[in-house]
Structures are given as C-alpha cells and as structure tokens.
Amino acid sequence: MEVPGKKLQAGPNAEDTTYCQPCELDDEFLPAEVYCTVCKEFFCSNCARVHRKQKMTRSHFLLDQSNKPTSLGDHETEYECTVSCDVHPKETIKYFCRTHQTLICGHCSVKYHRSCHADVISEISKDFKDDQEYGDVIKTIASLFKEINLRVSGVEKRVDVVARLCENEVDKLRKYRKKVIKYFEEREQALLKFIEKTKNLDEKLLGSLKPKLKNLNSKVEEINVTLEAQGNNMIQLFIETKRAKKLLEGLQNDLADINKGDVIHHYEFRKDPATERLISSGNGLGTLENIMTEAHEIVSAVSDHGPIGLTVQGCG
Incomplete structure (x- = not known):
C-alpha cells in the first residue's frame, strides 16, 4: 500500500505488460485478467480468486479486462486518495459509481455496488480539469x-x-x-x-x-x-x-x-x-x-x- 498523497512510481522493470505480477515472481508468465486498484497489481484468474477471498484484500476493487489499464506505465503519475468515505469513515474514497452517481470506497463497492458500473477515480480524474463538469x-x-x-x-x-x-x-x-x-x-x-x-x-x-x-x-x-x-x-x-x-x-x-x-x-x-x-x-x-x-x-x-x-x- 502506498503512502497517501505520494506519487506511485512503477518498479525498474515496469514495461507495457499485462502478465500476472505475483506469478512473475515465480517465473510464471500468465496473462493478467484483472487489475487491483488498491494493490496496483495485475492478477491472473487464480491469483484474483485468492485475492477476493483473503480477509485483508476482499474489499479491494478489481477491474476486469474491459476496464483494467493496459500496462503499469498507465499509473506512473497517479496519486492516492485521502478523502474518507461517508459510509465507512475508516476507508478512503477510491471509486465513482456511475450507476448511482456517487463516490464510494472499496467496502461500498463490495457491499452495495457489486453489480454497478464503477470507475477508478484516479483513472477518470486525470484530465478532469478540462472536463465540462468541472468548468x-x-x-x-x-x-x-x-x-x-x-x-x-x-x-x-x-x-x-x-x-x-x-x-x-x-x-x-x-x-x-x-x-x-x-x-x-x-x-x-x-x-x-x-x-x-x-x-x-x-x-x-x-x-x-x-x-x-x-x-x-x-x-x-x-x-x-x-x-x-x-x-x-x-x-x-x-x-x-x-x-x-x-x-x-x-x-x-x-x-x-x-x-x-x-x-x-x-x-x-x-x-x-x-x-x-x-x-x-x-x-x-x-x-x-x-x-x-x-x-x-x-x-x-x-x-x-x-x-x-x-x-x-x-x-x-
């Protein structure tokens, strides 16, 4: 987990890859199926299943093939959100639910918005200053x-x-x-x-x-x-x-x-x-x-x- 407010820098071997990063540690190169917006890691289907079951990570929001970034390079200049969730004060807001037009945290996404279309705020906010809504x-x-x-x-x-x-x-x-x-x-x-x-x-x-x-x-x-x-x-x-x-x-x-x-x-x-x-x-x-x-x-x-x-x- 990165320190809130600091830039997330990719490692020295950050390349345009979509392989499962935990499997790469064992020299296994399996295609990445999802991306964890909290851990900032790509997972294969098996690692994603384990990630969803573990107590510490079950509330993390995983982006599927259609929404996940194409490579680690896409997140080199992202910032960690430090705003607390209204529903879960101990959690920070990380997603925007387009279905309900509301800001949510990881707990909210799992408990109340599992079937909704949610965007990672750090992804959709990059050019937000140029957006008409902000204007x-x-x-x-x-x-x-x-x-x-x-x-x-x-x-x-x-x-x-x-x-x-x-x-x-x-x-x-x-x-x-x-x-x-x-x-x-x-x-x-x-x-x-x-x-x-x-x-x-x-x-x-x-x-x-x-x-x-x-x-x-x-x-x-x-x-x-x-x-x-x-x-x-x-x-x-x-x-x-x-x-x-x-x-x-x-x-x-x-x-x-x-x-x-x-x-x-x-x-x-x-x-x-x-x-x-x-x-x-x-x-x-x-x-x-x-x-x-x-x-x-x-x-x-x-x-x-x-x-x-x-x-x-x-x-x-």
Whole structure:
C-alpha cells in the first residue's frame, strides 16, 4: 500500500505488460485478467480468486479486462486518495459509481455496488480539469459569488432604507401629532375665551343691577319713613298714602324691569362625540398598515422619489 498523497512510481522493470505480477515472481508468465486498484497489481484468474477471498484484500476493487489499464506505465503519475468515505469513515474514497452517481470506497463497492458500473477515480480524474463538469462547477461558484455580493450590497441598501423609512414615518407622525395638539389647543383657547366673555357679560349685568336695586330700596325706605312720620294725622296719612300708592306702582314696574334683565348665561362643557369616538377607537392620530412591497421596489422608491409612506396594520 502506498503512502497517501505520494506519487506511485512503477518498479525498474515496469514495461507495457499485462502478465500476472505475483506469478512473475515465480517465473510464471500468465496473462493478467484483472487489475487491483488498491494493490496496483495485475492478477491472473487464480491469483484474483485468492485475492477476493483473503480477509485483508476482499474489499479491494478489481477491474476486469474491459476496464483494467493496459500496462503499469498507465499509473506512473497517479496519486492516492485521502478523502474518507461517508459510509465507512475508516476507508478512503477510491471509486465513482456511475450507476448511482456517487463516490464510494472499496467496502461500498463490495457491499452495495457489486453489480454497478464503477470507475477508478484516479483513472477518470486525470484530465478532469478540462472536463465540462468541472468548468460548469467553477462557473457556478463564480456566479454564486457574484449573486451573494449583489445580495450583500442589496442588504446594505435595505438597512439604509429601513432606517430612512423609520425616520420618515416617525417625522410624519410627530408633525401630525403637533398639528393635532395645536388644533386642540386652539379649540381650548376658543372655549376658554367664550367662557371668559360670558362670565364678564354676566358680571357686568349683575354689577349694573346692584345700584338699581339699591336706588329702589332707598325710594321704598323714603316712602315708608314718610308714612310713619304722619303719626295720628289721618288727613296727612291719607294724602301720603295715596301718593305712596302711585309711587309704589312705579317702583314695582321698575323692579319688574330689573327682574326681566336679571338673566345670566348658563353654559356647560359637553364633550365632542366625534372626539370621544376617536379616543375610544384606539386609533387616534392614525394607523399603521403593512404595505406588501418587494425589497428592491422599496429601495427604488426611496432612491428615486425620496421618502415614501409606510404603514403597519395592528400598531394602533
């Protein structure tokens, strides 16, 4: 068995021969029927039969007449495979099963691929770099590198888009919030102004009634004093009473007029139904809806047209 990774060099008497090499050691020259890809030796039919029976060599893969090399010279520059088999980790991959299109070791070839068409990798891989399959793989790798780099660039752009979308929508939300707050502040000031104006009107009205009532009270008091001053003078009392009666009628009319004007404004703050519905809806200021847009379309929209509106359903 050669040392893995080293070139396999043929012996000094390597010639274009297909004789059984073990038999040659006994000076017997029998035609080679098979070639062992592990031992790198040609065997006659008898030696091949013994090779298949021995415990140490029964898993070796033997190439028949149609697949075996024509001479030892065909293997002067081969390399030993050092990749472990997936099924048998202690064995190295040596063959390629064309039937199942899979890489196999010697154990696999005996146990699972005995009837398959298998190639020795060291044989079929010599000019593999010039093969279309290898070229296609290299092209695929280059294509994947290109696509991955484009994706990386796209992700970086979308990171910027995400940040800009967030900034734009937060800015729109806060501007609208300020507009709403300004509106309610203006409404509050308008209502407060109305309340203050009405309060001033009522206070002015009530303030004007006080002197009128005081004047009426003084006149009634004067009449009362005049009547009490007459004592037992019935004639004078009669006359003053008649006079007082007319005066009192006028004073009663004046009081009635005062009573008519004694009306203050009754007002009450009532909540706006629309505002109440807005508050109870939980959707004050607005909502966020999810716009199903492809990432590249968002990038294009932001790049070509500046900020775009983005709303996400369910965020209130």
